[in-house]
Amino acid sequence: GAVVSQHPSWVICKSGTSVKIECRSLDFQATTMFWYRQFPKQSLMLMATSNEGSKATYEQGVEKDKFLINHASLTLSTLTVTSAHPEDSSFYICSADARSSYEQYFGPGTRLTVT
Amino acid sequence: AQTVTQSQPEMSVQEAETVTLSCTYDTSESDYYLFWYKQPPSRQMILVIRQEAYKQQNATENRFSVNFQKAAKSFSLKISDSQLGDAAMYFCALINAGGTSYGKLTFGQGTILTVHP
Numbered sequence: 001g002a003v004v005s006q007h008p009s010w011v012i013c014k015s016g017t018s019v020k021i022e023c024r025s026l027d028f029q030a031t032t033m034f035w036y037r038q039f040p041k042q043s044l045m046l047m048a049t050s051n052e053g054s055k056a057t058y059e060q061g062v063e064k065d066k067f068l069i070n071h072a073s074l075t076l077s078t079l080t081v082t083s084a085h086p087e088d089s090s091f092y093i094c095s096a097d098a099r100s101s102y103e104q105y106f107g108p109g110t111r112l113t114v115t
Numbered sequence: 116a117q118t119v120t121q122s123q124p125e126m127s128v129q130e131a132e133t134v135t136l137s138c139t140y141d142t143s144e145s146d147y148y149l150f151w152y153k154q155p156p157s158r159q160m161i162l163v164i165r166q167e168a169y170k171q172q173n174a175t176e177n178r179f180s181v182n183f184q185k186a187a188k189s190f191s192l193k194i195s196d197s198q199l200g201d202a203a204m205y206f207c208a209l210i211n212a213g214g215t216s217y218g219k220l221t222f223g224q225g226t227i228l229t230v231h232p
Contacts, residue, residue, distance in 0.1 A: 032218060043206060043222045091158060097218060102148045102210045104220055106160035
């Protein structure tokens with residue numbers, strides 16, 4: 001089956017610093033990747049849609065200058081949280097669209113803690 | 116815009132019993148797909164079952180089956196012979212196959228399922 005990895009699985013950073021999260025499709029090419037944010041016991045909130053070779057499309061209310069998304073290849077998308085603050089602490093999940101069945105394959109998620 | 120609603124924040128079931136999780140949705144598109152995802156404590160999203168809107172037959176995957184009522188825009192999940200490993204948060208989700216929201220998953224609020232031994 002299609003596998004998506006995320007790195008790191010857990011990161012702690014200090015307020016004001018930036019942190020990068022990688023999302024890779026390991027055994028398939030993903031034209032489109034999605035980034036979600038999830039708070040405990042809540043649903044997934046779509047942050048942005050990332051297409052290879054083009055600018056990401058952000059959902060309403062998501063600060064594009066704070067959450068930088070790059071989709072440099074068909075197997076890699078990155079999310080950089082810039083000038084992180086404690087309120088950015090959350091669980092970030094990526095998914096990849098394999099285009100075969102409208103199914104999205106999810107990464108294991110990254111827990112971000114900003115101190 | 117499409118919406119997905121799960122009205123049961125929490126449900127519980129005895130091991131080996133059957134439980135049904137409810138989901139209603141709304142979309143203006145005629146071509147769409149519906150999914151149930153499971154999120155265990157590890158927080159890895161796992162696809163449980165999918166349903167194509169154009170198919171009248173309800174999807175089934177082993178102990179998991181759906182009751183898809185297209186006119187009522189209802190998509191419930193039935194778990195038979197519940198097991199301890201079924202304990203998780205379950206999300207109902209929808210993807211439109213066309214329109215401006217093409218390819219984007221819309222999730223419901225989620226239902227936390229507890230399985231009692």
